[in-house]
Every structure is written in C-alpha cells, then in structure tokens.
Amino acid sequence: MIVFLLAAGFIVLSILDVRTTSKVLALGGYEANPIVRLLMKWNLFIPFKTIATAAVALIILFANEPGSIHLGLFSCILYSLIVLNNLWAIRQARKWSQEGI
Numbered sequence: 017m018i019v020f021l022l023a024a025g026f027i028v029l030s031i032l033d034v035r036t037t038s039k040v041l042a043l044g045g046y047e048a049n050p051i052v053r054l055l056m057k058w059n060l061f062i063p064f065k066t067i068a069t070a071a072v073a074l075i076i077l078f079a080n081e082p083g084s085i086h087l088g089l090f091s092c093i094l095y096s097l098i099v100l101n102n103l104w105a106i107r108q109a110r111k112w113s114q115e116g117i
Contacts, residue, residue: 022088023076029095030069034062036102043109 037047047053055061076088 019077019081019084019088022085022092023073026076026088026091026095027069027073029092029099030065032099033095033102034065036099036106040102040105040109043106043113045105045109 041047047056052061055064072087072091076084076091078084079087
C-alpha cells in the first residue's frame with residue numbers, strides 16, 4: 017500500500033513540476049538545468065519526462081522493499097523541493113511584476 021501511495025505521489029509531483037516550471041518560464045524565469053533546457057529546445061522534454069516518470073513509478077511499485085520505499089521517499093522529497101522552489105519563483109515573479117521591477 018505504501019509503495020502505491022509513493023508512486024502516485026511521485027506522479028502527481030512530477031506533473032506539478034511540469035506545470036509550475038511552465039508557469040515560471042511564462043513569467044520570464046529560466047530553466048536552470050542545462051539538460052532540461054536542451055530537451056525543451058528540441059521539444060523532447062514532455063516525452064522524456066513522461067517516460068522517466070513512468071519508469072521511476074514502475075520501479076517504486078515493483079522493486080523489492082525496502083529499496084522501493086527508499087526510492088519513493090527520495091523521489092517524493094526531491095520533487096516536493098523542486099515544486100516548492102517553482103512556487104516560490106512564481107510568487108517572486110508576481111511580486112516583482114506588481115512592484116514594477
């Protein structure tokens with residue numbers, strides 16, 4: 017049961033990463049990861065992200081415990097931090113645009 021929740025949580029966080037990153041970019045931000053920037057330039061980011069997310073979720077679901085739990089926790093914590101960073105960047109961009117900076 018816990019591995020299912022971790023896999024589902026990882027998928028949701030991965031989707032939130034894409035959505036919040038897109039918002040940051042629309043507000044004038046930039047993608048800090050050079051590999052992701054390259055994938056975006058070639059319009060391969062979404063296909064790559066989808067395949068990578070599915071692969072990690074499947075590993076979380078089908079790997080032996082405790083490895084699957086460790087991977088799930090690590091992935092969810094990492095993507096939570098990424099999404100929180102993106103939300104902070106969105107907040108800052110909106111704040112700066114309201115202040116005329």
